[in-house]
Amino acid sequence: MGPKDDRGVRAAAWERNLARLQATAVDAVLLGITLLMVEFLVLAFSGRRGPTGLLLSAEQILDLLHYAWAAAGGLALALLWNLFHRQLGSSLGRAWVRGVPDWEAPLEWTQTLRGWFTAIFIELTFFSGWLITELDLLTFLTKFGKAADIVRGLMHPSGAVLHEGLVLLVQTIFLAFMATAFAIPVAFVLAFPSARNLTRNTLTARIAYTLARTLMNFVRAVEPLVWALIFISWVGIGPFAGVLALWVHSVAALTKLYSEQIESIDTGPMEAIAATGASSLQVLRFGVVPQVIPPFLSFTIYRWDINVRMSTIIGFVGGGGIGYILKPRVDLGEWGEVGTLVLLIAGTVWLMDVISAKIRERIV
């Protein structure tokens, strides 16, 4: 009994230390960011001027901040707060990782250091954000004039590009369709190893899960616009590059949606099929696939819809479709023609939206 209990005690102590470490790390990050925001605001309101004699811009101030000092200061404060948590009350990190002790639970936020810290942190974030993103209400409210031209153009669409626009609209819809169609089989195959509930049992399955998930997370993290640039230099400017870019992104997006659907199935039929002595492929075919087909269809149509929208932007950089002729007209300021194209796109997107909603309603 002795050694076994000992192991239990050691494991518990190890877990407690890990929790302390996590709490301190969370606090160090929060306190470090707080110090940086305070320094930023102090500099912003101190009236300091740069080498050109002008007031420092937000970007210049961000460049001046003492990041290493803030990190060290944050860590020091976090250590102090976690060390004296009985006197100061639980820190945010400690409360998050370990929960608050009973005596703190009934306190209002104004009665704890943690509450005040949270409030100040949110305020600081808001004020820093206002300055960093250069919000300027006055300009927003008084300088509408220049934009009025564009709005006027959009409201008076010119017929000159209608024909060309319609032709490329057809290309856009098919571009989105092909990208979606090619994405279906790949996403379908990848969805099964990406589903947690199917990959718990064996080591191979867990490795497949990790690989599939990591790969798809990476692919999804890269914007379709970047994929478009990659494929344009690969296969040249035109709709094919657009299909490939949207295809890659759709595979990643559909794999995620499909696998989440697989994770939420009723496991009863799987159990029943496994109990007949069926092999694992048969269990997938009978116990899983019939349950996920309708939601898969619904997601796929939704994805087609999204791809039509995205292909406009893809066209901007040379991926074919209606966006391709939109870009030069924006650059030249031909707002009437831009208006025609925007209306065509908006109409199509609206129509796809309505149709896909109706179809999805029927399927599920």
Next chain:
Amino acid sequence: MTVESAIRIENLGMVYPGGVRALEDVTLEVHTGEFLAVLGLSGSGKSTLLRCINRLIDPTEGRVWILGEEITGAKGGRLRNMRRQAAMIFQQFNLVKRHTVLTNVLSGALGRSPLASSLVLSFPPEEHERAIAALERVGLGDRFTSRADALSGGQQQRVAIARALMQEPRLILADEPVASLDPALRHSVMRHIEALNRDEGMTVMCSLHDIDLVTRYATRMVALRDGRLVWEGVPDEFDQRTFKEIYGEDAQPASNTGF
């Protein structure tokens, strides 16, 4: 061990990941041809016990033999062959809802079907004949083209029994087969399970919580409490005292149980 035991369970224990103990040191023998009822409160480990027998759940301790062959530790084709010998019937029927009744029954033959054709839902003609025959036995011969979820609960459970029959098993593991059915329909389903036991000689191990059903259908009974085997006997020996032993001092038999 003797050949007569259809299932033999030795020192079976199950601790779920997260530390919940569902079974502790269960040793039990199910004799060939008997109808063994498993009693116990919900959460007493009945479902876990049944699922450990065909390894839908892997027990963490102990060993299980089916028809003289050890299933604990069996892998791949050997495990699947042993599962074919033990058909399972579930509380929630667990039919493939979007498949037809016929396909659901045919899926009972998956264990002996060629992989490739089964994946496109194609089965040989003789399996179709068997499936129709199985459906006729449970009184649903005319419903084979219906989608499974178009049937009532009682009908769905009869389809599940036809699926079990299709498997041509020697054992039936039934996990609360009538608990989610209207009380009026319970006997119709239980009678079909009884028929498999009496006419086909299949050994039945069935968890039930309705004492009435137990005394009416079972030839022997065991009871679980907190994952431990607390009682073994025949229905005639079951009395008020045993009831309290299994269900706790506060439990009251329902008024129609005859005590």
